[in-house]
Structure formats: structure tokens, C-alpha cells
Amino acid sequence: EPEVTQTPSHQVTQMGQEVILRCVPISNHLYFYWYRQILGQKVEFLVSFYNNEISEKSEIFDDQFSVERPDGSNFTLKIRSTKLEDSAMYFCASGAGGPEETQYFGPGTRLLVL
Amino acid sequence: QKEVEQNSGPLSVPEGAIASLNCTYSDRGSQSFFWYRQYSGKSPELIMSIYSNGDKEDGRFTAQLNKASQYVSLLIRDSQPSDSATYLCAVHSGGGADGLTFGKGTHLIIQP
Numbered sequence: 245e246p247e248v249t250q251t252p253s254h255q256v257t258q259m260g261q262e263v264i265l266r267c268v269p270i271s272n273h274l275y276f277y278w279y280r281q282i283l284g285q286k287v288e289f290l291v292s293f294y295n296n297e298i299s300e301k302s303e304i305f306d307d308q309f310s311v312e313r314p315d316g317s318n319f320t321l322k323i324r325s326t327k328l329e330d331s332a333m334y335f336c337a338s339g340a341g342g343p344e345e346t347q348y349f350g351p352g353t354r355l356l357v358l
Numbered sequence: 359q360k361e362v363e364q365n366s367g368p369l370s371v372p373e374g375a376i377a378s379l380n381c382t383y384s385d386r387g388s389q390s391f392f393w394y395r396q397y398s399g400k401s402p403e404l405i406m407s408i409y410s411n412g413d414k415e416d417g418r419f420t421a422q423l424n425k426a427s428q429y430v431s432l433l434i435r436d437s438q439p440s441d442s443a444t445y446l447c448a449v450h451s452g453g454g455a456d457g458l459t460f461g462k463g464t465h466l467i468i469q470p
Contacts, residue, residue: 277455279457293455335402345452352400
């Protein structure tokens with residue numbers, strides 16, 4: 245069964261450093277998403293991406309964040325200058341779109357900012 | 359501000375019994391509703407989706423939707439210890455690439 249994959253599974257970085265989180269969505273899906281979950285809190289939507297551009301973004305997705313689909317398979321989330329409060333699990337999800345709008349989640353990247 | 363509310367629990371249910379999980383949402387325009395299961399440290403795993411008022415059954419799981427009351431529920435029949443997890447209710451507005459709005463989840467414990 246096709247699944248969303250993410251790398252790395254864990255990332256430790258120093259405050260102020262740039263990190264890139266990578267995702268390979270399910271191959272025939274058209275919609276791609278990033279979510280984050282701070283420890284003990286709910287899953288929060290960051291951004292959605294469709295047709296090679298951002299479709300929707302939340303208040304969390306400020307100028308330090310960017311997304312890119314550099315080729316036909318990868319989908320990346322870049323955090324330009326990490327802050328302590330960026331420490332969280334970051335989930336990539338993809339969906340086929342249409343009336344069902346089901347989104348399938350990858351295993352996540354645990355980001356720790358020191 | 360779209361909100362999804364769930365009782366955080368823990369909800370403790372004996373093995374073999376029915377577990378009942380509830381969720382309310384604030385956005386009356388919401389179109390699609392999902393239940394995800396999340397084990398500690400893992401990603402959300404889709405359990406059920408429902409789009410129309412009424413019940414939808416899939417194996418041991420039944421999702422119920424009442425749009426007038428803005429209420430979604432999940433019933434788990436013949437609960438197993440492996441069902442012990444946090445159950446996340448998620449709501450979608452129905453617009454193209456909108457993100458899901460999640461509740462904080464209900465922690466379910468199935469007692470052997």
C-alpha cells in the first residue's frame with residue numbers, strides 16, 4: 245500500500261540554524277500538507293500546496309517557513325532560522341483531493357531546537 | 359476561529375465492551391469529518407471518514423454524524439487492548455486544499 249515517507253525521522257539543531265524537512269507524498273496525490281504537533285498539544289495545520297503553489301496557510305506559517313516541490317516526488321518544508329518553540333513533530337500529509345478530502349500522514353520528523 | 363472539542367480523557371473501557379468517543383465542532387460549514395488514531399510518538403492513522411448525516415460502519419468501528427448538532431462520534435465495538443491510543447477528531451471545511459482542524463484527542467485505555 246502506498247504511503248507518505250519523511251526524512252529525517254529525527255533532527256537536532258541549534259537555535260538560529262536552518263533546517264529542511266523532506267517528504268515524499270503518495271505518488272498520485274495532488275494536494276500536499278505540513279502539520280506540526282508540539283509535545284502534548286494538538287495537531288496544527290501549517291500549509292497546503294497544490295499545483296506548485298501554496299493554497300492555504302495558517303497564522304503559524306510565517307516568513308521563516310517556506311515550502312517547495314523541487315522535483316516530481318519530493319515536498320520540503322524549510323525553517324530559515326529556528327527558534328526553541330519550533331521544537332515539535334512535523335507531519336507531512338497528502339491527499340487526492342475531490343469530495344472526500346482524505347489526508348494520509350507520514351511518520352513525522354521530530355525536530356529539537358537547542 | 360474553527361474549533362474542534364473533545365474530552366481529553368482518559369476514557370477507560372473494559373476489553374470487549376463498546377468505547378464511545380465524542381467530538382463537537384464550531385464551523386457549521388464543515389463538510390468532511392475524520393477520526394484518526396494516534397499511538398504515542400507516532401503519526402495520525404486514518405480510522406474512519408464520514409460526510410453525511412447518520413451512521414457509517416467499517417468493521418468494529420461506527421462513525422456517527424449529526425450536522426444540526428455539530429456533533430461527531432466514534433463507536434468501537436468489541437474493544438481490544440490494541441485499541442488503546444489517542445483518538446483525534448478532525449474536520450475539513452470542504453474547500454480544495456484546506457487543512458484539517460484537529461481536536462486535542464481523547465486518550466482511550468482498554469483494560470484487559
